Amino acid sequence: MGTLESGATLESVAAAAGVSRQTVSNVLNAPERVAPQTRQRVQEAIESLRYRPNRSARSLRTRTSRLLGYCVQPAPEGAINPVLDRFVHALTESAADHGFHVLLFTAPPGAAGLDRYAELLAQRAVDGFVLSDTVVADPRPVWLTEQGVPFVAFGRSWSGPDHGRWVDVDGAAGIVEAVEHVHALGHRRVAFIGWPEGSGVGDDRLAGYLAACSRLGLTPLVERDEGGVEQGRAIAGALLDDPEPPTALVCVSDLSAYGALRAVAERGLRPGADVAVVGFDDTPAARLPGVELTSVSQPIEEVGRDAVHMLLGALGVVEPPPGPADHRLLRPTLVVRASTAISPEG
Amino acid sequence: MGTLESGATLESVAAAAGVSRQTVSNVLNAPERVAPQTRQRVQEAIESLRYRPNRSARSLRTRTSRLLGYCVQPAPEGAINPVLDRFVHALTESAADHGFHVLLFTAPPGAAGLDRYAELLAQRAVDGFVLSDTVVADPRPVWLTEQGVPFVAFGRSWSGPDHGRWVDVDGAAGIVEAVEHVHALGHRRVAFIGWPEGSGVGDDRLAGYLAACSRLGLTPLVERDEGGVEQGRAIAGALLDDPEPPTALVCVSDLSAYGALRAVAERGLRPGADVAVVGFDDTPAARLPGVELTSVSQPIEEVGRDAVHMLLGALGVVEPPPGPADHRLLRPTLVVRASTAISPEG
DNA sequence: ATATATTGTGCGACTAGGAGT
DNA sequence: CACTCCTAGTCGCACAATATA
Incomplete structure (x- = not known):
């Protein structure tokens, strides 16, 4: 039989301590109303009986479930x-x-x-x-x-x-930081791979991109897709096949970024050396060797x-x-x- | 004010339906004890008052919290x-x-x-x-x-x-299937990258590998590491640098397998074409393009x-x-x- | 005697007001 | 009149025994 089948109650603790139920209740919920000496005695009884207030009873009375x-x-x-x-x-x-x-x-x-x-x-x-x-x-x-x-x-x-x-999480600020980062590395043609308009989160991140471009004097280049890996791969591929391709791809999510990384590699380019890629969310796969994706991490x-x-x-x-x-x-x-x-x- | 501030109780439902508390309770917990006609009336009262039994009260009485x-x-x-x-x-x-x-x-x-x-x-x-x-x-x-x-x-x-x-989950059976799979592809030198002895799960998966080798007439080749990506990469690298390297690497986890994939690529070999790699857990990264790791998936x-x-x-x-x-x-x-x-x- | 509906009681805690010193 | 403690009532439900047809 378990040691906590006890089922100690306010009543049984009170009996053990030689006080009334109410005094025990006060010790728990309003200790200052109980004389130190009594409090001590009650607390010992609580300890020895391993008493814990029954959540259901408390909830019923207080009308809060915690x-x-x-x-x-x-x-x-x-x-x-x-x-x-x-x-x-x-x-x-x-x-x-x-x-x-x-x-x-x-x-x-x-x-x-x-x-x-x-x-x-x-x-x-x-x-x-x-x-x-x-x-x-x-x-x-x-x-x-x-x-x-x-x-x-x-x-x-x-x-x-x-x-x-x-x-x-301030997604716009995260993307601003990402754009500033690649800008500081010397990138001047920075594209953004985003989600379709109307997604809230996606629009916020795009706004960060546009704000950063404006502040840094970059020409915005925005492409949108549904956000999957394959879509990101296709979009990034199209961008890279341009006669004057971007050198940095800032992506609305890691999923798009993984696709972009793939598109870069497929063209014989090296991510990080030839084309910079940034994702968003810092998903677990970002840190894998061979991936090593720079990404915006949410707290x-x-x-x-x-x-x-x-x-x-x-x-x-x-x-x-x-x-x-x-x-x-x-x-x-x-x-x-x-x-x-x-x-x-x- | 909210429509569910109502705070309907058994009592108020009973009053609305013109029956006693207990009858309402029976409608909920033992409908067969209530005449269909009465039951109907009570249920309508429940509906109109949007009554739901108070969980705390029920818990207190039944001594179960659900x-x-x-x-x-x-x-x-x-x-x-x-x-x-x-x-x-x-x-x-x-x-x-x-x-x-x-x-x-x-x-x-x-x-x-x-x-x-x-x-x-x-x-x-x-x-x-x-x-x-x-x-x-x-x-x-x-x-x-x-x-x-x-x-x-x-x-x-x-x-x-x-x-x-x-x-x-029968990890041993999963690994058996993995070994049989690469064996069916023609691989004969199949190594296993495992965890240190004593991990339960790891030992189980290793047992599957050994059983499959025995059944298929393969010579077991077991290496162990702590299970991280970098460790997997190092272990796999050492295996591949052997004069007569394995052509298939079955790994105790996807983490090890990602390391193994990396080790394969670093040696100018192509995963899937030159060396087969299998993981365990079918983690999300396994399906990413450029990774595409075969893996044992847990239900x-x-x-x-x-x-x-x-x-x-x-x-x-x-x-x-x-x-x-x-x-x-x-x-x-x-x-x-x-x-x-x-x-x-x- | 069978089917159905009704009272009383207590689960274990908190709240209010009263009693003792 | 403080300070401390206690008695009585209540939260909403379900179990048991009981009353009515």
């Missing part, structure tokens, strides 16, 4: 970006610092998935939500705001006004921590950190590898 | 294997099919982390645990078994007797589903599926790509 809901999406086909691992771990760890846990659930994308959120709310299963994989015109922030449900999103709402709290752990703090702040659990309470924009960092190692000739 | 605990590990440095995404999603989805949710928590590895498990148990926060990242002499299965806590592990206990339920989603079913079976929530109740060994599949495309000459 659970944060997070919807896990299935990893998209061909995904190379294991964000979930890091983000979820950061969420879980930060939540634990304040006695909270993360509750996972699944939901279909779009408005159809709102039912799942409503269900958890109606059951009082969670105190709030952490959203990720937000898209343009995502119905969730609007709906949750209407319902008065505390939440925080990883990702801005790209269309219309902001709803609720969010944490995001995922920091996003997770900030998200939890903002949400717990909204729940009144922690003092909200200084700064704007409803959003936070974090700077990514450029990780330089061999794909942008050497200055071009000329 | 929550499965899962400990998320921080992704190890240089990880290229985003198992968590897929595994956790599969867990969450399967659990949802039976009204369960996954509760995430963190814990330090080894015996030091048992406290976190004990804590959740003492709080009655979870009904059972799903374990992953099990290691040789993992203290958790033993401890949980002692405590009488339902759990299921992704991964066998490699040392001593089995404790509790587990689901695992992660199936592992997750089976794990949940076994655990829910142990909790008495579902009818345990046919077959052995305490363990399940799943076959991986070989995904053939360009790194083993062509038969060698000779």
